[in-house]
Amino acid sequence: MTNFIDETNLIAEEESTLPPFNRDEWIQQKKAEREKAFEMVRNVSDMLPHDAERFKNCLDLISRFGRYSVSNILLLEAQKPDAKELADFQTWKDKGESIKKGETGIMILEPGKEYTRRDGKTAVSYNVKRVFDISQTSLPFGFTPYTKRDGRLLIRSLVQHAPCRFESVDASQISNGRSAYYDAEKNTIYAVPGTETSQLFRDMAAVLSEAHLELGEYSTDHRFGKMTCVSYILCVRNQIDTSDFDFSKLPPYVQEMNGQQMREYLGDIRDVANAITRDMDRFFEKMKGAPERDDAR
Numbered sequence: 001m002t003n004f005i006d007e008t009n010l011i012a013e014e015e016s017t018l019p020p021f022n023r024d025e026w027i028q029q030k031k032a033e034r035e036k037a038f039e040m041v042r043n044v045s046d047m048l049p050h051d052a053e054r055f056k057n058c059l060d061l062i063s064r065f066g067r068y069s070v071s072n073i074l075l076l077e078a079q080k081p082d083a084k085e086l087a088d089f090q091t092w093k094d095k096g097e098s099i100k101k102g103e104t105g106i107m108i109l110e111p112g113k114e115y116t117r118r119d120g121k122t123a124v125s126y127n128v129k130r131v132f133d134i135s136q137t138s139l140p141f142g143f144t145p146y147t148k149r150d151g152r153l154l155i156r157s158l159v160q161h162a163p164c165r166f167e168s169v170d171a172s173q174i175s176n177g178r179s180a181y182y183d184a185e186k187n188t189i190y191a192v193p194g195t196e197t198s199q200l201f202r203d204m205a206a207v208l209s210e211a212h213l214e215l216g217e218y219s220t221d222h223r224f225g226k227m228t229c230v231s232y233i234l235c236v237r238n239q240i241d242t243s244d245f246d247f248s249k250l251p252p253y254v255q256e257m258n259g260q261q262m263r264e265y266l267g268d269i270r271d272v273a274n275a276i277t278r279d280m281d282r283f284f285e286k287m288k289g290a291p292e293r294d295d296a297r
Contacts, residue, residue: 037109041078058077089130212275225251
């Protein structure tokens with residue numbers, strides 16, 4: 001009983017030494033955090049058109065963190081470009097993991113409440129949230145976010161829920177050594193059957209992204225560049241060989257972009273890659289629920 005009283009008194013004493021809560025200071029602190037985060041977003045988006053390595057790394061981050069906004073991808077690039085798995089302090093604690101001593105939380109932006117601006121338009125406020133990467137925790141092993149799947153099933157998953165038709169053609173009907181192309185007028189992708197699986201996936205992912213760009217509410221400016229980036233992201237997500245992609249030098253139109261244009265460019269790439277990924281996931285989810293074959297029957 002004595003120990004309980006002593007511990008209670010100690011807690012009360014510690015709490016009495018805490019400074020009183022100052023709402024105005026707290027508001028100013030949160031405002032300063034937001035401004036710092038927004039400044040980082042602007043700085044990185046201004047750098048990307050002139051930094052091929054950082055641009056490619058943003059594509060890698062999009063491949064791993066598909067649900068993150070472009071602004072948060074840019075914040076990761078600024079603070080933890082090698083991030084693999086992120087969670088807040090409480091989530092890691094609930095998993096039984098602790099944050100290593102001395103580690104600093106990574107700032108991301110979290111949408112808050114809607115509000116009405118002075119011009120009458122509705123906007124969303126943002127708050128800074130701090131998360132930690134798996135490398136900052138006590139976990140002794142790495143993280144593998146991707147599942148290796150059969151190449152033929154991956155091709156089928158691209159086709160199953162696509163917003164366009166598919167037809168087979170002879171290789172002689174397609175130029176530049178490609179194995180697939182998209183005809184916007186007919187809303188049809190023509191592909192060469194029998195093509196090596198990795199090449200066929202890369203090419204079909206690219207032209208499927210073209211179909212999404214054409215049919216969705218996206219800008220079709222610089223579509224070839226967007227197609228290439230989407231194909232790269234889908235290849236990374238599905239463990240398809242990416243050695244044929246070359247991001248060592250960015251094209252002139254990218255180098256001429258300002259920060260806002262770069263964010264919009266990455267936004268289209270992210271959204272199209274996620275749309276195709278969702279369709280692919282629908283295919284694999286349906287496969288899980290399919291009854292097993294009975295070959296003995």
